[in-house]
Amino acid sequence: MSKHYDLIIIGTGSGNSIPGVENHHKSIAIVEKGRFGGTCLNVGCIPTKMFVYAAEVARTIKEAEKFGISAKIEHIDWPSIVSRVFDKRVDPIADGGEEYRRGPKTPNIDVYDQHARFVGPKTILTGQGEKEVEITGDEIVIATGARPFIPDTISDSGVEYYTNENIMRIPELPSSMIVYGGGYIAMEFAHMFDALGVEVKIVNRSEKLLRHLDSEVSDAFTELTKKTMETHLGSNIASAAQSDAGVEVTLENGTKVEGELLLVATGRTRNGDQMDLDKAGIEMDGSRIKVDEYGRTSVEGIWALGDVSSPYQLKHVANAEMRAIKHNLEHPEDLQKLPHEHVPAAVFTNPQIATVGLTEDEAREQGLDITVKVQRYGDVAYGWAMEDDSSFAKIIADKHSKQILGAHFMGPQASTLIQQIITAMNFGIDAERLAKDEYWIHPALPELSENALLGLDFS
Numbered sequence: 111m112s113k114h115y116d117l118i119i120i121g122t123g124s125g126n127s128i129p130g131v132e133n134h135h136k137s138i139a140i141v142e143k144g145r146f147g148g149t150c151l152n153v154g155c156i157p158t159k160m161f162v163y164a165a166e167v168a169r170t171i172k173e174a175e176k177f178g179i180s181a182k183i184e185h186i187d188w189p190s191i192v193s194r195v196f197d198k199r200v201d202p203i204a205d206g207g208e209e210y211r212r213g214p215k216t217p218n219i220d221v222y223d224q225h226a227r228f229v230g231p232k233t234i235l236t237g238q239g240e241k242e243v244e245i246t247g248d249e250i251v252i253a254t255g256a257r258p259f260i261p262d263t264i265s266d267s268g269v270e271y272y273t274n275e276n277i278m279r280i281p282e283l284p285s286s287m288i289v290y291g292g293g294y295i296a297m298e299f300a301h302m303f304d305a306l307g308v309e310v311k312i313v314n315r316s317e318k319l320l321r322h323l324d325s326e327v328s329d330a331f332t333e334l335t336k337k338t339m340e341t342h343l344g345s346n347i348a349s350a351a352q353s354d355a356g357v358e359v360t361l362e363n364g365t366k367v368e369g370e371l372l373l374v375a376t377g378r379t380r381n382g383d384q385m386d387l388d389k390a391g392i393e394m395d396g397s398r399i400k401v402d403e404y405g406r407t408s409v410e411g412i413w414a415l416g417d418v419s420s421p422y423q424l425k426h427v428a429n430a431e432m433r434a435i436k437h438n439l440e441h442p443e444d445l446q447k448l449p450h451e452h453v454p455a456a457v458f459t460n461p462q463i464a465t466v467g468l469t470e471d472e473a474r475e476q477g478l479d480i481t482v483k484v485q486r487y488g489d490v491a492y493g494w495a496m497e498d499d500s501s502f503a504k505i506i507a508d509k510h511s512k513q514i515l516g517a518h519f520m521g522p523q524a525s526t527l528i529q530q531i532i533t534a535m536n537f538g539i540d541a542e543r544l545a546k547d548e549y550w551i552h553p554a555l556p557e558l559s560e561n562a563l564l565g566l567d568f569s
């Protein structure tokens with residue numbers, strides 16, 4: 111069977127937001143081999159942050175003593191935590207999204223649920239259930255995301271392991287867990303399970319955790335994590351085997367680490383490699399589908415967005431790229447660029463981290479004349495209220511233009527606090543104006559940013 115469409119969208123993460131009322135007149139195929147909603151909704155941002163929130167409630171109870179409050183966790187009801195996330199929130203949204211696309215409100219849309227791969231120019235082989243279908247499209251949007259990368263030492267070992275795709279649905283909490291990786295996904299899970307009482311053992315090839323961040327942040331984060339969790343840094347896993355307790359890994363330095371569960375979070379592989387893109391003439395840029403500034407691939411009429419093609423693997427970037435491509439599909443005479451200026455990111459760890467713009471090292475490598483201020487939470491009034499002695503905000507600005515070049519927050523509410531700085535960077539408000547031309551509520555936590563800005567030396 112074969113069918114032609116005006117538009118084919120492969121992947122229902124950010125891709126699913128493209129069809130709207132403005133293209134009801136078009137015939138559209140949506141191909142999704144997994145759950146509707148993609149990574150962020152089902153196995154990424156949303157469930158992880160819901161678990162992290164529960165973990166932070168647990169951590170607040172554990173740390174209540176320093177505020178003169180005696181409190182103790184009686185019981186962690188893991189099935190109820192899982193149910194709050196999936197039964198009550200995530201799964202109904204995923205199911206509802208698919209029902210909507212298959213239902214009477216979108217009669218112009220067909221949904222296919224099998225893996226899509228190219229078999230010729232603008233020609234895709236997919237299917238619905240058992241039925242194989244070849245579809246062709248005038249326009250095609252590839253939004254197929256990424257999947258967990260599993261090192262050969264683990265996949266070849268035959269050992270049982272978990273990834274972000276199944277760890278959040280385990281039936282009960284293990285007593286201990288090896289977390290393999292030192293990036294943001296590994297660290298968020300480490301924080302979450304540690305707070306819920308699991309003995310977490312981090313194994314990471316690099317000496318540094320979150321090593322892509324500003325080095326002052328990654329150094330401080332690594333030191334803090336070493337104090338709170340068992341860490342094995344600077345040595346990779348050489349082999350893994352099932353053991354009485356669960357899994358035992360042997361590191362290249364000979365150390366053996368055992369845990370009831372092994373969670374692998376060692377990065378993400380983009381899914382373009384599974385789509386026979388060469389059959390359609392679509393070029394790659396390393397592991398990414400090559401796109402120009404408007405999201406066009408090397409083949410006219412084929413677009414790509416999100417993790418599969420973007421230099422950023424972040425949901426807000428995938429969404430922003432989707433909005434640009436949605437516009438470009440309707441307005442080919444007025445193309446919008448994929449917005450890649452001042453892209454912020456947050457890591458929902460303990461402590462929380464948020465970042466935007468250049469790191470100090472990057473700014474110095476570019477030869478920029480900069481001023482840098484590190485402001486500690488413990489030196490502003492709200493930080494006193496929080497008894498904080500480790501958190502900070504770091505702002506980097508150009509000494510001459512006074513424009514903010516980068517900001518890096520590590521501490522409570524980092525992802526919220528940084529938003530003011532992102533606004534200033536986007537609207538070109540310089541550091542001095544931002545600090546002085548508005549009120550900062552006293553004694554609220556944003557005084558941290560105010561003081562950091564006032565501390566920049568423009569003399």
Ligand SMILES: Cc1cc2nc3c(=O)[nH]c(=O)nc-3n(C[C@H](O)[C@H](O)[C@H](O)COP(=O)(O)OP(=O)(O)OC[C@H]3O[C@@H](n4cnc5c(N)ncnc54)[C@H](O)[C@@H]3O)c2cc1C
Nearest residue numbers: 121123124143144148149150154155226255416417424425
């Ligand atoms: C654990 C975790 C936590 C995260 N937390 C955050 C966060 O806090 N903030 C943030 O900004 N980002 C976060 N991310 C990243 C974010 O989830 C991704 O950047 C975002 O979901 C990418 O969206 P996308 O539309 O490009 O792809 P996806 O959402 O991955 O959608 C791709 C879809 O395509 C389908 N598909 C793939 N190949 C095919 C094929 N050949 N045929 C048919 N269907 C196919 C997949 O099943 C999937 O549903 C997190 C990621 C993970 C893994």
